[in-house]
Amino acid sequence: MSRRNRVPWVRTRIAHLPGIASAVVLLTLVTGFLAAALPLQLDRYQDRALAAELAGAGLTGQSVRIGGNAVNTLQSEQTWEFATPGALAEAQDALRGALGAPLTLDREAETAGLHTLxxxxxxxxxxxxxxxxxxxxxxxxxxxxxxxxxxxxxxxxxxxxxxxxxxxxxxxxxxxxxxxxxxxxxxxxxxxxxxxxxxxxxxxxxxxxxxxxxxxxxxxxxxxxxxxxxxxxxxxxxxxxxxxxxxxxxxxxxxxxxxxxxxxxxxxxxxxxxxPTEAYWWYPLRAGSLKAYQIGAARQELASVTNGGTATWIYQQWHAGLSATTRLDPLLASYDAERGALAPLTTVGVAGTAGVGAVVLLMLLGLAAERRREELRLLRARGASLPGLWARLFAESALYAGVGTALGAGAALLLLPSGRHRAALAAAALVWLAAALAHPVRLLAGHRRVQPRGRAEDVLSARPSRRRTVAELTVLAATLAAALVLRGRGTDPAGGVDPMVTLAPLLLGLSGAILLVRLYPLPVRLLSLPSRRRDGAIAFLGLARAGRGSASAALLPLLAMLLALTVGAFGGSVLSGVQQARETGALSLVGADARVSTDSTDLDPSLVRAVGRLPGVRSVEPVLVQRDLALGETARFDILGVRPDSYAALARRVGRGGFDAAQLRWDGHGPLPALASPAVAAFFGGAVQSIDSDYGPLQVRVVATISATPAQGTNDFVVLPAAPLLAAEQAHNGFVNGPRVLLLSGSVDGRALRAVVARAPGASAVDTAVLTEQRARLAGSPLQAGATGIYLASVVATGLLCLLAVLLSLLEASPERSRLLARLRTMGLTTRQGYALILTESLPPVLLAAVAGTLLGLLTVPVLGSAVDLGALSGTASLSGVGISRGLRVEALPLLGPGVLLLVLAAVVVAAEAALIGRRQIGAQLRVGDAT
Incomplete structure (x- = not known):
């Protein structure tokens, strides 16, 4: 054949199969967009969170301050060389030059001068x-x-x-x-x-x-x-x-x-x-100039400025004993530590999305391969070589994937502008390379040898090869090793992104899919047994067809569903744990719906009455408090005097150290009954203890141990009945003091509460706290909100891709299913029976995947849960005595919810497919072979 008569391969394929070409372009567009958007959005939310942290720190928190060393300034006249505007400005310019990248300074916000000390x-x-x-x-x-x-x-x-x-x-x-x-x-x-x-x-x-x-x-x-x-x-x-x-x-x-x-x-x-007088220069950062990825370099530069080579140069260059100080480095260190604690959450979500996206891409390529099976078999039968076919197919797929990936990556860069594009472009290029290589490999996988036409092995009768068995055992061994390592050591001690945490959900999903494909024949056969003895052929026919798919083709949709369910269950457990941790942290700070407290004096009686009259306040619980009594040589504890009945009801309602009120009732004889924190209970033991308090000498006996209580502060505590305390104080001092803590129950308006407190005597020493405001404050960290948003977006994207995987799995069998339904309709199959047949055929894999995914989620929570720092995620890491530990708890709703949702969505998709087949394709299927 001459060059003039040759038919262009790619152009001919596009003209012959425009649907497949469009589908590949569309899917690579979506996956390319997601792959490029995730690193861009990670950078954007981290940069926004860093900018918010710096803005909240004020000028002094985001600046480098250079000033005279106090001792040298007291003893030297060198400070006075800066007592002219010119000298001060000259030094300002020279010192600015000592601060290198990535510290970008805001010259308009710089200040310099002299002040007395x-x-x-x-x-x-x-x-x-x-x-x-x-x-x-x-x-x-x-x-x-x-x-x-x-x-x-x-x-x-x-x-x-x-x-x-x-x-x-x-x-x-x-x-x-x-x-x-x-x-x-x-x-x-x-x-x-x-x-x-x-x-x-x-x-x-x-x-x-x-x-x-x-x-x-x-x-x-x-x-x-x-x-x-x-x-x-x-x-x-x-x-x-x-x-x-x-x-x-x-x-x-x-x-x-x-x-x-x-x-x-x-x-x-x-x-x-x-x-003493000091010269000083303030160099604030330009707003938004420091990016999250520059934190390491910025901290190195700050270390050099404050205690390194630059600091030595400043000290030697200027003889007034100048040195640099900054609050910026601790702020960046705190931000970096919080970001490292949040990294497992974002990486698990991103890894799940990437895994499901890859599976969906392979499924679409498998669908394309199924459509072109006869074409490639014919070409191989006519002598086409594998290298020649591979080169042509690679050129074809590279064009499809290149167009889709370029459009997706371009849309991500346009919609999500960021200072760094390298990671986004690399992720998009990886999507293109995977699609360009996987397409020809997937097409030619079954054509290494020339094959006659015949029936492919189904799931029930397939006999896995030795290579497949070895590969599956390798994956299972790697998954087991990763689970044991994570369970033993937790997350990477160095912090940041832990590859083991990133790969764990992928390995768990892949292992679950492998086991499910291996075990799939057993439940299908068990379900088929009763259907054989029942009247009607719908159940038997549907279950028989459920096992007729290709064993290799069944692996991919199961893998997509299991990955989505694993990530969804893990994410639901994380979000539920974060919410509970914030509630625990807020309650540890407030103790009730609102709190009014003071440490220096008693609360004024008029304030107690005014607080009780506030709209929405149902009850006010007064608590007598004496702080900082010695417990051994170094520890401290507080005495809390309460009304047993009402305080016990409050403790049970808020879930902090509930107890039986009868334990605190005193009969007027013997030592006072006491509820103690674990440290105090261990120190006091079961014997009667003497306490020298402001209420007079007290004899107490610990009757119960509680780990927390609503009125506690930062110390350990002893809870005593208030009435005997007041009687002892009256007898010992001749007067009684009022409460120092008020615990309010009800719908408390924080603004109204603060207004009442501001009008009371001694208001400057009174603190207020409202539970709803503390919850909002704990949830207000931009870094936590951004990480949670990234994870939720990943879960949503994973769920949509999983739904697409279910749709593709149905679409793969759709032509044969539509032909079967059309023929059965001619034999009297009703519309309702058609729905039942499709549901019986399609839902067993989804049902098994939902059950297996729930079990995988049950396994994932303890395996990956040790890598999750709930304190950092919930904003309670800095709270003392709260007891927010690492790790997750298994809960029913986060585990069962994703599986139930998958079943519902799959049923909706199957019903839609049945309606489409029943109403639009019967005539076309019955006319197969007619001349048009």
Whole structure:
């Protein structure tokens, strides 16, 4: 045949079989999209979560701060080389250059300046004492530090006066004893309006700062945007605050008002005479610049800046003892640890989706191979070589798969923009390669030798080859080894993605499918026995046809269903465990529907009454509390005084340490009955114990041990009846104290509760917590929400692909089934009997897969459950004493739900197929062979 008369193979195949070509393109488009979208979405949600964590940390939490070492600054004059805007800016540029990639800095948010670091003597109070006309009187006078922070890009909005001028007073002669001389006159300052109001400062007033300096207030400004970087350098330029200090050798705490005041370059020159002064530079990250995949490199750079080569260069280059500090590294470390704990969840979901996608792709290629079986048998009979056929089929499939994969990957890149495309493109290329190679291999698998036409072996009569047996035993051995390893060591101690966890669901699903195909003849034969003795041929015919499929073809749909059920059951168990862990964590923080508590004093009686009158509050449980009693040498425990009946009902309702109220009732004689935490119970034993408490000396005996209780704090505890405690306190002290904890039951509005508390005496020392708000807070982590969303999306995609696998398995037998139904209709088969026949033929594999998938899920939960950190997933990892452990519990609904859903969906698909065959294809099947 001349080149001119040759027929192009690919073009001819597309024209001859457009349906198969379109199906391959469509499926590779879907799988290519999923393969490219998953890594893109993983990057996107991790980047969003990191950006949210950094934004929540504020400027100080996402910045590198470079400042003078305190000791060196106190003893050196080198700080004053930065007391000019030019020198400060020059150093700012040089230090910025020391911070390398991937730390991308926000130059517009950088701040630099000088501020005083005065500490009083003998009391270690921060700042310079402020006195003068109108200054608010109190036990301690207000104290301020001076800040010079030049920023040409930032304008301070003045409400009174002007900004301080650059003129500076001169310094007087030093005293004979070496005391620095006082400035010759006042320097100028400006404060915020809230500081002026609280301290009682007036514009133009002259105030004494410390023992020797005077300052004149020339400006009062208002802070419009407290979140602006200019006001977030760790100083109190925007508003005053109250600081506390506990002097040595005393337990009393001294509170004093504190603020910072802005000054000019003239005031900066005076700082050296007032006390220790530090130069500082803040370098915040640009919002959204740091990506999750850059965390490792960022932490290495931060380590170099704070305690490495860059830190040495900074210290040697600048002789003012400069060093870098940052809160960014602990934040990144915490984020990385949480991401590593969440990795098993996302990898299991992604692995399940990838496995089912590969199975569906192979099933479609198998369907195409079945449609072209006669064509390839004829070509082989006419002398076509396997290499020649393989090359032509590879070119054909490469074109189909290339078009679909390119469209899918392009859609993923367009819809899910991300900073990294390499993983997405690699995943899409892997899909293309798998489809391009698997298609010709699948087509030629049964044509290694020229074969005559004949009937293929069915599931019931198939005799597996030795090669298949060895391969199946290898898979089973690998699955058993992986299960034992995971059960023994849990997840990878190094954290992150564990290949064993990723491959485990695939191996379990494949092993389950292999065993199910091996065992499939037994249940089919058992079901066939009673059908032989019943009237009617529908059940017998359907079950007989259920075992007529190819043994190799039966493996793929079973594998898809088992993988989907395994991933779905595991995911349902994880989500159920996360919900329970969050509920446990929220209850550990609140103890009831809401909580009002204080540690410093008793709650005011008016507050107790007002809380009980809130709308939605059904009951209020008051609890007497004494904290931090010694338990041995280092441990501490709390005394909780409760009303036995109502408190026991509350404990049973919330599920935290339920007990019989009769155990706490005291008859007026002997020691007080006590419920104790395990540590206290072990320490006290069964003997009567004496406790020296604020209520007086107490004699108690532990009558029961409970692991948790609604009113507990962070310590171990002893629960005692309240009435004897109050009587002992009255007898010992002559008065009784009120409760320190209120546990509220009902639909509590958190905003209304906080409003009531704010109006009560001593409100500043009272804390409130609402159960619904704590649940929302625990569920509000962007990283946890993103990982859960990825897993749910993977489960949904896996379920849809599984449904497609069921559809393809039905479609493979659809031509023969439609011919059979059409012929049986001519013999009197009714529509209802047709439905019954198709259901009887199609549902046994699905039913067996549902049962096997449920059993696999039952096995997967303990095998993979050890790799799941419920504390990290639920946000309760940082809570002390909650008891959220690793691992999952087996529950009925997450295990049975996916299997039941699969059966329902399969029945719907089968019914739809029966309706389609019955209404549209009878005439066509009866006219087979007619000339058209």
């Amino acid at each position: 005065v500490v009083g003597d003998p009391l270690p109070l921060s700042g310079l004492a402020l006195s003068g006309p109108g200054v608010a009187a109190g036990p301690q006078s207000p104290r301020i530090d001076l800040v010079w922070q030049p920023d040409p890009h930032h304008e301070v909005r003045l409400v009174q006066g002007r900004m301080p001028a650059d003129t500076a007073p001169t310094r007087g002669p030093d005293a004979p004893d070496g005391t620095p001389g006082a400035p010759s006159g006042p320097f100028e300052i400006a404060v915020s309006d809230s500081t002026a109001t609280r301290f009682g400062l007036r514009l133009g007033g002259l105030y004494q700062l410390g023992p020797a300096a005077q300052a004149r207030l020339v400006g009062v400004y208002h802070v419009d945007r407290p979140q602006d970087p200019y006001w977030n350098t760790g100083d109190r330029l925007d508003a005053p605050t109250t600081l506390s200090v506990t002097p040595p050798h005393t337990a009393d705490t001294i509170d004093y008002p504190y603020a910072d005041a802005l000054t000019s370059r003239g005031g900066a020159l005076v700082m050296r005479w007032l006390g």
